[in-house]
Amino acid sequence: MLYxxxxxxxxxxxxxxxxxxxxxxxxxMALLLAVxxxxxxxxxxxxxxxxxxxxxxxLSLAAVGLNVLVGYCGQISLGTGAFxxxxxxxxxxxxxxxxxxxxxxxxxxxxxxxxxxGVVFGIPSLRIRGLxxxxxxxxxxxxxxWAFLRIPYFTNYSPSGSVSVPPLEVFGVPLQSSAxxxxxxxxxxxxxxxxxxxxxRGAMGRQWMAIRDMDVAASVIGIRxxxxxxxxxAVSSFIVGVAGVLWGFIHLGAWxxxxxxxxxxxxxxxxxxxxGLGSILGSFFGAAFIVLLPVLLSNIPxxxxxxxxxxxxxxxxxxxxxxxxxxxxxAEPHGLxxxxxxxxxxxxxxxxxx
Amino acid sequence: MGFFLETLFGGxxxxxxxxxxxxxxxxxxxxxxxxNFAQGAMVLVAALSMARFxxxxxxxxxxxxxxxxxxxxxxxxxxxxxALARAVERLVxxxxxxxxxxxxxxxxxxxxxFLDGAGQIAxxxxxxxxxxxxxxxxxxxxxxxxxxGLLLNLEDLTAAVIAALLVAALALFFQYTxxxxxxxxxxxxxxxxxxxxxxxxxxxxxVWSVAGLVALVAGVIWGSKFGVQFTLxxxxxxxxxxxILGGLTSIPGAILGGLIIGVGxxxxxxxxxxxxxxxxxxxxxxxxxLGFLLFRPQGLFGEKIIDRV
Numbered sequence: 001m002l003y004x005x006x007x008x009x010x011x012x013x014x015x016x017x018x019x020x021x022x023x024x025x026x027x028x029m030a031l032l033l034a035v036x037x038x039x040x041x042x043x044x045x046x047x048x049x050x051x052x053x054x055x056x057x058x059l060s061l062a063a064v065g066l067n068v069l070v071g072y073c074g075q076i077s078l079g080t081g082a083f084x085x086x087x088x089x090x091x092x093x094x095x096x097x098x099x100x101x102x103x104x105x106x107x108x109x110x111x112x113x114x115x116x117x118g119v120v121f122g123i124p125s126l127r128i129r130g131l132x133x134x135x136x137x138x139x140x141x142x143x144x145x146w147a148f149l150r151i152p153y154f155t156n157y158s159p160s161g162s163v164s165v166p167p168l169e170v171f172g173v174p175l176q177s178s179a180x181x182x183x184x185x186x187x188x189x190x191x192x193x194x195x196x197x198x199x200x201r202g203a204m205g206r207q208w209m210a211i212r213d214m215d216v217a218a219s220v221i222g223i224r225x226x227x228x229x230x231x232x233x234a235v236s237s238f239i240v241g242v243a244g245v246l247w248g249f250i251h252l253g254a255w256x257x258x259x260x261x262x263x264x265x266x267x268x269x270x271x272x273x274x275x276g277l278g279s280i281l282g283s284f285f286g287a288a289f290i291v292l293l294p295v296l297l298s299n300i301p302x303x304x305x306x307x308x309x310x311x312x313x314x315x316x317x318x319x320x321x322x323x324x325x326x327x328x329x330x331a332e333p334h335g336l337x338x339x340x341x342x343x344x345x346x347x348x349x350x351x352x353x354x
Numbered sequence: 355m356g357f358f359l360e361t362l363f364g365g366x367x368x369x370x371x372x373x374x375x376x377x378x379x380x381x382x383x384x385x386x387x388x389x390n391f392a393q394g395a396m397v398l399v400a401a402l403s404m405a406r407f408x409x410x411x412x413x414x415x416x417x418x419x420x421x422x423x424x425x426x427x428x429x430x431x432x433x434x435x436x437a438l439a440r441a442v443e444r445l446v447x448x449x450x451x452x453x454x455x456x457x458x459x460x461x462x463x464x465x466x467x468f469l470d471g472a473g474q475i476a477x478x479x480x481x482x483x484x485x486x487x488x489x490x491x492x493x494x495x496x497x498x499x500x501x502x503g504l505l506l507n508l509e510d511l512t513a514a515v516i517a518a519l520l521v522a523a524l525a526l527f528f529q530y531t532x533x534x535x536x537x538x539x540x541x542x543x544x545x546x547x548x549x550x551x552x553x554x555x556x557x558x559x560x561v562w563s564v565a566g567l568v569a570l571v572a573g574v575i576w577g578s579k580f581g582v583q584f585t586l587x588x589x590x591x592x593x594x595x596x597x598i599l600g601g602l603t604s605i606p607g608a609i610l611g612g613l614i615i616g617v618g619x620x621x622x623x624x625x626x627x628x629x630x631x632x633x634x635x636x637x638x639x640x641x642x643x644l645g646f647l648l649f650r651p652q653g654l655f656g657e658k659i660i661d662r663v
Contacts, residue, residue: 076456124644128651131389131455135598136647138591139640146637150630262591266463273460311479315471322467329461330449 003347019197036186041179049178054185056291058246061189063271063283064196065239070269071278072200073232074212075125076133079140080240080268082121085260086144087114087241088248089154092163096156103170107188107245114241115234117144122233126226129215141262148257164254181250188246192239197280199235208232209278274328276337285336293321361620367510369616370517374572375593376600376608377521378565383602384541385561386447387455391462394590395469396435396566401573401582402473403431405482424486428570435566438469443558470587479584484577513575520571521609524564528605533560541603592636595643601656610654615639 003024010016020026044053066080091110094101101109121140125133148154148161155163168175175181199205207228210218219225248255267290275286297317332339346353375393382390408427412418446461528534539547540557548554576586596615600607619635622642627634652658 070456076459124648128647131459131602132598132647132651132653134389134459135594136640136644138594139637139644142637142640146634270460270463273456277456312475315475315479318467318471319475320471322464322469322471325464325467326446326461329453329457329464330446333450333453333457 003344003350005348017201019201033190037183041183044179044182046178049182052291052295054178054182054251055247056287057182057185057189058243058251059268059271059291060284060287061192061246062240062243062268063275063287064193064280065236065241065243066268067272067275067277067280067283068196068200068208068239069232069236070272071276071282072205072212073208073229073236075122075129075229075232076131076269077137077236078134078262078265078269079121079137079144081260081262081264082141082144083114083118083237083240084244084247084264085148085257086117086237087111087244088255088260089148089163090114090241091245092165092248093154093156095166103168103175103249106249107242110245111238111241114244115238118233118237118240119230122230122237125229125233138262141265145257145261160256162254162256165249168249175250185246185250188242192242193280196235196239200280204228204231204235212278270325274325274335276335279335279337281340282335282337285340289336293324297321361624362617364507364510365617365620366613367507367514367616368620369613370514371572371575371612372593372596372616373609373612374517374520374568374575375590376596376612377524377605378568378572379590379593379597380600380602380605380608381524381561381565381568383597384605385537386540386558387544388447388458388462389455389602390565391459391590392466392469393565393569393593394587395466395473396438396569397573397576397589398582398584398587399438399469399473399477400431400435400566400570401484401577401586402477402482403434404428404570404574405484405577405582406477407431408484409482420485428574431570432567435570436563439559439562439566442562443555447558448555466587470584474584482577482582484574484582486574486578509579513579516571516575520568521605524568525605527564533557537561592639595639598653599643599646601653604653604655607653607655611643615642618642 003022005022005024008021008023010021015021020029040053041049062080062084065083066077069075069077087110090113091106094106094109117140121137124136128136152158155161170184173180175184200208207218207223208231210221210223211225211228211232215225218228244260248259252259271286271290272283273286274289275284276282294317297320298313301313301316375397378393378396379390382388382393404427407430408420408423411426411430412423417423442465446465450458450461528538536547536552536557537560539550539552540554544554547557572589573582573586576589580586593612596611597608598611599615600609600611619639622638623635626638646654650656
């Protein structure tokens with residue numbers, strides 16, 4: 001009843017090609033942004049911002065980046081954690097070696113370093129595909145893990161191998177309170193999400209999707225596979241690298257290579273697949289699911305007053321997590337984004353479905 | 355020279371173990387097109403159950419005979435792996451027929467999380483030992499030929515022989531039994547196999563059971579060598595380059611790939627490692643496999659990938 005597009009006529013191509021062609025969508029989006037930018041920092045508790053919202057936003061951004069590669073270009077990657085690590089360490093190194101460098105420039109440079117590494121490890125995708133490629137990207141993961149652990153230059157010869165970030169500031173405003181950090185992350189995530197959304201709607205995104213659907217057919221109609229695949233790797237690892245900088249600088253503050261290990265890569269791939277392959281919105285759903293699930297799982301036994309040993313609880317968490325993932329894959333293999341679009345379709349004709 | 359040969363033999367023997375784990379991947383991939391990331395978790399669960407039951411069974415039944423305890427524990431663990439195979443087929447695979455390879459991959463990752471948790475809840479999460487009476491002493495051979503001779507680890511040698519026997523038995527099983535023939539038919543073409551009356555579901559149970567048994571043997575060998583603990587689960591990651599090197603669909607490929615990776619890893623660690631700071635064996639295997647793949651994208655023995663528009 002509320003969600004109906006009757007009477008909204010498009011009179012130009014521009015109007016027809018907007019991101020949100022339906023008025024109601026635009027209103028909801030504007031409200032959502034207003035809540036996220038104004039209401040949340042005012043109302044949410046410190047713990048909620050720091051432990052849930054900031055990780056959720058950063059991992060969503062990383063999932064958006066991975067989705068460009070896996071969902072839009074069809075190249076499976078198990079090395080996402082490595083690209084996050086490259087972004088974080090590169091930005092940190094720029095900061096240490098050129099102390100005057102502003103945070104935003106550090107973020108962009110970190111992203112660019114991740115891009116370079118991503119493109120190098122993307123080159124095999126021109127020859128190898130499918131599951132072979134998935135395993136080949138593990139090479140990136142293990143190599144990067146090793147490099148940051150064993151090459152002391154990257155950690156500026158710190159004896160323990162862990163690095164920590166000096167106090168952050170943006171345009172002279174220090175990022176200290178959780179609300180400030182949250183707002184900064186939110187702004188970065190919003191900008192990059194918009195950019196990613198526009199890229200996948202444009203010519204480049206169409207090339208990626210053509211390669212994903214069938215690369216031989218795509219090259220027959222004049223799409224260069226090398227250009228398409230390598231741009232997908234580049235864009236994806238740039239976004240993932242930026243997410244890595246945010247993760248290291250804003251969420252963790254101090255970290256060691258373990259923060260970006262293989263488990264992180266798997267976690268991001270879970271987000272993308274549970275959220276929905278080839279959907280920017282789905283990346284956010286997936287990240288919310290994966291971030292919230294462990295929090296819920298660790299709190300449920302406490303709510304019922306069950307005293308559980310810490311390690312038993314973490315094993316049960318593992319079990320439930322695994323079982324839920326299998327359940328979701330069986331129930332909706334196309335991810336939460338598909339459920340959302342089904343719900344919207346139902347809403348359009350509600351309450352008279354015939 | 356003696357040192358080089360020792361390293362080489364060490365590599366060949368650990369390569370045999372990689373091949374054993376890789377074999378589990380290949381079996382399942384061939385028959386169901388599932389890239390089974392849970393193989394490592396299966397090794398962990400199998401080894402845990404073997405370690406714990408060989409400790410529990412004598413206590414429950416009140417006897418004190420290590421050989422009998424090991425045999426009983428092995429039987430119980432094997433039964434557990436078969437039950438696991440049935441459960442996976444019934445609860446997961448059956449519902450995911452015709453899904454994309456990535457979805458199936460994720461499902462096996464889910465299974466592996468589940469098994470990691472369940473195994474450690476059921477069997478405990480400390481370090482356990484398996485004692486199946488493998489010889490522990492090193493042996494000197496060929497000391498007539500070289501100065502000082504070769505120092506071989508008998509335990510490794512036994513393990514390699516067991517692995518080789520298992521591989522041979524599997525090859526015979528695949529080649530000469532009715533079930534083996536059916537398995538090969540399913541591996542070639544699901545639909546064609548189904549249309550001549552081969553029950554896919556039963557084949558999947560058989561394949562997952564066989565992979566479970568292979569995991570059990572691998573778990574027992576690794577476990578008796580290094581102790582049973584959570585890190586066993588990551589042993590499977592070490593075996594991944596093996597299967598992509600050899601080709602995901604080829605059993606001889608898994609064996610040869612295992613040997614190449616095993617030798618490559620050991621030689622690189624010994625001769626190349628000190629130059630760059632050590633610890634390179636974990637990624638060297640992957641880079642080696644990647645190098646091979648650039649020239650043969652389907653692996654050494656994989657089926658040629660043909661594109662049709």
